[in-house]
Amino acid sequence: MDAMEKTDAEKLIRLARHVSEVLASPADLDHALEATVNLLRNVLEAEACSIMLLDAPAGVLRMAASSDIEREKWPTISTRLDEGFAGKVARSGRPLLVREIGDDSHLDAERRRRYTCPSFMCVPMKSKGQVIGVINVTNRIGSEPFSREQLDMVTSLANLIALAIENARLLATAEAMGRRLRDVLEGIGDGVIAVDTNGVILLHNELALHYLGVESGRCLGRRIEEVVPETVLPVFRTLYERTLAERSHIHEEVEWTPLDQTGATPLTLSTAPLYREARGNLSGVVFVIHDMTLHHKLDELKRIDEAKNSFLAIVSHELRTPLTAIKGASHLLRTKLAQRLDPDNLELLKIVEQNAERLMQQIVNLLDVVNIENRTASLTLRRLPLSQIARRSVARLRDTAAAKNLSIVEDYSAGDAELLLDEEKIARALDHLVGNAVKFTPRGGQVTVCTGSSRQEAYVAVRDTGAGIDPALRDQIFRKFVQGESHLTRQSGGCGIGLYVARAFAELHGGRIETTNLEGGGCEFRLVLPIMHLHENAKQPDAFIVDIPKAVSTS
């Protein structure tokens, strides 16, 4: 008996040592558990040994390692918690020793035949009081069933194994989180460096090293002053100390030259305190380095654009005053001298007036652009038939068309509508459309202007017999200062703002401009406007409510 106890105690110690050795560095938990079940089987002189782990959400125990079943089959084997000895042990958390295996009615006849000595033990594995799985030891080799001492031995070992499993799981979780953190750190577009309260670098990403001008290499564990260049170290130090003292986020704009770059890069340095526990002691500071180059370029572009707009406004204003004098003077001259001038001189005077008018139109166009860009364009609405504006627009361009031997055909029979609109702006939009048609149609061609309407919309269509629109340029032609042909080789005048202005004015009315290339050449520009429904407000006769249909169908 004494010898036996000594042997068991020795075996327990040997087993415990082996098990802890196997589980000490569980790089691969599966193999560690497999080695453990084999050890247990050998020491206990059993036929088979297995470890099953609890899958609580599924309510089953799953095979994690077995000494007698092939590895490939482990994942397919599971036992429900409400059946068999294993389930009972997992539920109760108490070890179980069966001397006669016939007690387990759930074992089928085939499996019963495989074992020689019908004895069985099942022991729970507990971590922090919670069952995380069971160890099954089946059938003693030889005639004796398992002893009470052996059960106690396995029970003690089971908790050791449970602890190792939990550690392995925590390690795996920590590693996964570490990997995720690394991916996030490397994925964001900023440089990040975290430093502990001793100034030692806890983590960083590659971009941070790039901004600091440090070659990639081991920076973890080094002190921040060994890594950060001397030129910017004072900023880092100040921010570091302020962040720890104030326990708050700090923003600072700095400029320095990162490695392999020529000019200084504008950067912002932000910090945030790192806490050891929620709102507790500080454990360090995280620095975020953000490249401001793009922000600065964007600011610069905005400034240039604003300067351009105010330049346009000033220029057009400065041009207006002398133009007023020229127009007024030539007008007076003509009325005063009409009878006395010979045709040649009258023609010269007409040229002065016409060109003053052209200049004026260009200035109006520029001002339109300024007002659109500054969002200072507003609408003065009146109720007018669309065809009336179209007629006037055609009348204004008839001379220009005639000079090119173009005919302008008008057809308002397909439908017209009285719309609430800003006459001046719609007229200007139409002038651009008709003017473009005249401009881009070769001599002898034809321009057609017609109207149409549905219940919700009305339109003016301007068709020409020109070359049509290059589909590649279809979107570009609506951008300001862009024309369908190159600036140097173009045949027509203008500075490419007509369609931009026309579309902006259409959109101010809740409308749009549609473009279509016509079969057989030429194209159509269609100014489509919503028919706004006007109600007079009974309480305030002066107030109008303007409904602009939100969804405008294309019919």
Place this chain on the structure above:
Amino acid sequence: MVKKRILLADDEEDIKTVVAMFLEAQGYEVITAFDGLDALEKVRTEKPDLILLDIMMPVLDGFEVCKRLKENEDTARIPIVILSAAAHVESVNRGLKAGAKDYIVKPFEPEKLVEKIEQFIGK
């Protein structure tokens, strides 16, 4: 018949000459002022029937002139038409708010100007 008297306040000599000649040809009597302060003085001494007012003038701008004339009981009733190269919506609104009857953006068709003048004071 007594001619209607129009005060034309503008610091641009050429514009003053052209507009004055044109209005005189239409049968109006035109007196001119060269800046905002001069305009206020001429209103007091000449008692015009209508004022054509530029905005950007030295010493006192058109908005201020307009405001002061509207604050004074003696001059509040004289119709003011602003003639300005400032085509900005904001300045148009500011002019009308200051009490101007109309705001005409330069350059303008001379006939249009006469139309407006007739509308306010007749021929």
